[in-house]
Amino acid sequence: KAAPNPQMEQWKAEAMKCAVCKNMVGSMEQLMPVMKMELVKLDNGMAMTGAITDPKLVATYHGLCDKWNGAFTAATQMADDQAKTDLCQHCQSMRSVVKAGAQASYGKTETGDLLVFSSSDPAVQAKISDLHAQCVSMMSQMEMPKEKKSAEKKKY
Numbered sequence: 001k002a003a004p005n006p007q008m009e010q011w012k013a014e015a016m017k018c019a020v021c022k023n024m025v026g027s028m029e030q031l032m033p034v035m036k037m038e039l040v041k042l043d044n045g046m047a048m049t050g051a052i053t054d055p056k057l058v059a060t061y062h063g064l065c066d067k068w069n070g071a072f073t074a075a076t077q078m079a080d081d082q083a084k085t086d087l088c089q090h091c092q093s094m095r096s097v098v099k100a101g102a103q104a105s106y107g108k109t110e111t112g113d114l115l116v117f118s119s120s121d122p123a124v125q126a127k128i129s130d131l132h133a134q135c136v137s138m139m140s141q142m143e144m145p146k147e148k149k150s151a152e153k154k155k156y
């Protein structure tokens with residue numbers, strides 16, 4: 001069994017404090033190795049796609065997406081003070097673009113899901129662009145470490 005990933009452990013601890021992210025904690029270690037996420041900047045917003053490369057785990061991912069989507073929808077209805085205490089920074093940012101007027105569209109794909117934030121309002125598009133940058137930064141920190149080919153020479 002692989003050694004615990006300190007970033008994953010830290011993420012799980014933080015996620016359990018978030019009304020939305022806590023729904024994902026139970027399955028993420030199983031899904032992360034077979035998950036590909038992509039962020040796409042659109043002319044009027046952004047899209048986030050998730051795809052599962054192991055067909056046996058797509059149903060698990062879709063079930064997780066249902067829970068996440070329900071929790072996020074509820075989060076958009078929270079009072080601002082509740083959102084500050086019950087949501088992580090990332091979910092607060094997504095909630096704030098919706099509260100600012102962004103259209104959030106969600107759907108499942110054959111192998112994953114697609115979440116789009118868009119707006120015809122340039123001020124809201126700027127907020128979505130900031131969210132996109134935040135998501136890119138977060139994803140770069142969460143990438144699973146690549147297996148390193150043994151660079152060290154064996155000592156005999």
